[in-house]
Amino acid sequence: MKDFNLLIGGPAGSGIEKSGKVLALSFTRAGYHVFANGEYMSQIRGGNNFTRIRVGETRRECHLEKVSVLIAFDQQTIKEHIRDIEEKGVIIFDGEGVSLPEGYESRLADKKIQIINEPLKKLATEEIGNPLMENVIALGIVCGLVDFSAKIMKGVLHKIFGAKSAEIIKLNEKALDLGIKLAKEKWTNDFPYKLDKAEERDRLLVVGNDALCIGAIKAGCKFVGEYPMTPSSSVLHFMAAWAEKYGIVVKHTEDEIAAVNSLIGAGFAGARAMAATSGGGFALMTEGIGLASMNEVPIVVVNVMRPGPATGQPTRTEMGDLRQIIHAGQGDPVKIVLLPGDPYECFEFGFMAFNLAEKYQVPIIIGYDKYLGESLFAVDRFNEKGLRVERGKVLSEKDLVKMKERGEEYKRYLFTEDGVSARTLPGTIGGIHCATSDEHNEYGEIFESAENRKAMVEKRMKKLKSAISDLPRALMFGKTDAEVTFVTWAGAKSACVEAAEILQNEGVRANVLQIRTAWPFLSEDVTEILNGCKRPVLVESNFTAQMGGLIAESTGIVIKEKILKYDGRPINAEFVVSEFKKINSSPGRKVR
C-alpha cells in the first residue's frame, strides 16, 4: 500500500488537534504505522492550525507534502494546501463557511479530485443537535471513504471524549455514522485508498515528549521542577498527571532559575530530578547547569528546541540550540549532552539519562527539536527488558561506620581514579559535608590553592572520559558502500533515513550517520566513520550548521556540503531529496 496522507486544518480552538488525534489513534489501533505532526500558532483562538497524518504499512517518521484527503475548516487551509492534493484525492469542506478559489473546480476536476462540499455545521446542528459535531461528521466521511472500521473509531472517540458524558458519546457515534453514510451514498467510488485493516497490535500513540516521560518514570524520576515553555510543556503536564500514581513531586516553579535550582536541591537530597524547557528557559537555567557540575549533583534537563533567538517562533521547530546546550555555563562545566532521534530513543535516553547523572554526578542535557517532541508516532510498546537502574556511588551509614573502623575519613570530593567520589545523602549519619559552588578541596571546603584547583578541574573532567563507554554512539543507517552519507541528528534523522531509501531506489547509493551524543563528542568514533564516507552531506535545521561546526572542531573533518533549513518548519524526506538534487548538480554548493 502507498502511504495515505491526510491534512485537517482550521482555526485554533475548533478541535483540529483533537480530531487529528482521533484519526491517528484509530489507525494505530488498527495496526497501521502512523506519523502525525501539527503546526499551530501561538494564540488560543483563531489563526490557522493543522494536523497532518501519514498512515502506512512501514515505519515512517516524517510527513509528506502531498495529501490524499484535505479537510478544511477555514479558508486559510484551502489557500495553503489545495495545491497539495494528489490526483484522485478528496477535499472536504463546508461551503457555507469556506469556498474554493475561483477557477479551482476545473483544476481539481483535471486531477480527478473529488469535491465533498457538505453543510457540516448545519447537519451537525439539525441532525445531531450540536454544531460542534461538524468535526466528527468529517471524520465519519473519511472513515467511509477508506472503509475504515467504525467500531475502532468509535472506541477512540469514546476514549478521547468519553470522560465528558454518556450524552457526548452518543452524539459522537451518531455524527460518525452520519458521516459514514454520506460517504457511502455519495463518493466512495473511485477513492484509491482502502484502510480496512483491523488487527489488534500492541502499539502506542505517543509524542516524543511522552516517550521521554515514560522513560523518565521508568528510571524512577521523583522530582520535576519546571516552568511552562512551548514546545516542552507537555512534559510538565504529563509528569503532573502521573505525579500521584508514581509518587513524583511536580513543582511548577516561579521561573526556570528556581526550576533548575530546585532540581539541584532534590538531586543533592537523593531524588532523581528532571526539568524540560526550551531555549529561552534553558538560558535561565545555564548558571544552574554550572552549579550542578561544580557541586557534582545529578540532574536531567531537557531542551525541546524551537526557533530563536528571543521569543522566535514559539510553536515552530528548529535544531538551533545545539551550541547553547553543549556550551551552557561559564568555566567549562562538565556535562553530558544526548540527542535522541526518534521516540524509541526519547524513551531510551529518558531512562538512561538518570543512570548517567547519578553514576557520574553530572548534569545531563537531552536536546531535540519540536518536530520530534510534539509529533505523534505509533510505536511498539517500549521494551523494558535489560533496563537496569544504576544509582552510582552512594555511601550508607553502615559503609561510613566501616570506613571509620578502618581509620578512613569520608571526603565528599575524594580524588579517585575515575573522577567520581562517593556521595552521602543528607540525613546519613557520618556523611556530613558542605557541597560548595566555590572551588573546594576534597572535603568540600572553600579552598583557593592553585594546586588543588588544578587537581579538582582534572578530577571533574576525568568523569567525562570515564563515561564515554556508556554513551550512545553514532549510528549508521543503510548500506555501507554508499556514495552519499547524510550526517544528521535529532528530529531530522528519520527524514534522512527515508530520503536515503528514496535515492537508493533512484539509483543513488545513500546512507545516514546519526550523531547521538553531542558532549563529550565521541571524536574517535565519528572520525573513523566519516573517514569511511565518500561524500558526507550535512543535514540540520539551523543557519550556522551547528553540528557541522562541532564535527569540524572535534574531528578536523569539514563537511562542505550542507542542507540547512531555518524557516521554522520541519525537515522531511522530500526536502532532503530535492535539496540533495540541487547540490548534486553543483557539488560543493551550500544549500539554504
Added chain:
Amino acid sequence: MTNLKDLQTKDVSNWCPGCGNFGIQIAMKQAIVNLKLDPAKIVISTGIGCGSKVNQWVNTYGFAGLHGRSLPVAMGVKLANPALTVIASGGDGDGYGIGVGHFIHSMRRNLNVTYIVQNNQLYALTLGQVSPTSAKGMKGPSTPKGVIEEPINPLRLALSSDCTFVARGFAGDVPHLTKLIEQAISHKGFSLIDVFQPCVTFNKINTYEFFKERVYKLEDLDGYDTGNLGMAFEKAGEEEGGKIPIGLFYQVEKPVYEDSDPGLKNGTPAGSDVSNVDIGELMEEFK
C-alpha cells in the same frame, strides 16, 4: 545528644573581627543544640555573600549554591526529603535583591523551611555597595551621590506575602536571636527571621551602637498580639530615629505545602526504591 562542639567544623570562619555574622552563627548552633536536633538531619542552604558562608562553619549538611538561589535549593531538598530540617540563609542582597522573586514565592508556598537573612544593609563581600535595604541617601561605590530608591521593608513584604512566621532579630543580642531561631525551626511553615547584622568594615551608620540604642523587644510590649496582622504591619514600619522593634511580629498556622503535594502522599522521593518501576499501566494509556 548534640552539643556545640559537634557543630564545630575543622575550618575556622574568616569573617572580619566583630562581624555580626558571628552572633548569628552562634545563635544558630545554640538553637540546634537547644532543640536537640541531629546535625546529620539538617541541611543549611545558602547563596553568595559573607553571611552565606555560614554553612562552611556549622557542621551540618550544607549546600552553598548560587547568588540569590538558596530558597529554590532548599525547596528541592525539602520536597525530596520532608523529614529533614531545612534552613536557608543569605544576606539582604542575596534574598531581597537578586533572589527577591524566590523569597516572595517561598512565602506563599509555605514549605516548612526556616529562612534567616543576615541583613547588614549593604553588599559587603563585593566591597560596600548599597543593597535593597540601604537607607535612602546612603552612599556607596555604586551610588556615590546616595541611594535614590526607597529601601525594601522585608517584614512588611513578608506580612503581605502570607508569610506564616515573621520575626526580626539582632546579631548583638544572641540569647534573644537564639530563641527566635528555635521558634522559627519549631514553627510548621515558612519562617523568616530578618537579622540586623552590623557590618563593621563598611557600614558606618547601622553599627552595633546604632542598634543597641534603638532596639526594643516586642515581647516586652504590653498587649502586643503576634496573631494580629494589622498590628504587625504597623510595628514593622516603625521609623528609624525612634525605637526599632525586634522579636516575633506575626505567626499564624496554615497548611504546609508538603502536606498537600499529591506526589508526597505515598512516600519520600529521596528514599524510594526505583529499581523496578512498573510502567505497564502508564503505557496502556497511550493505546
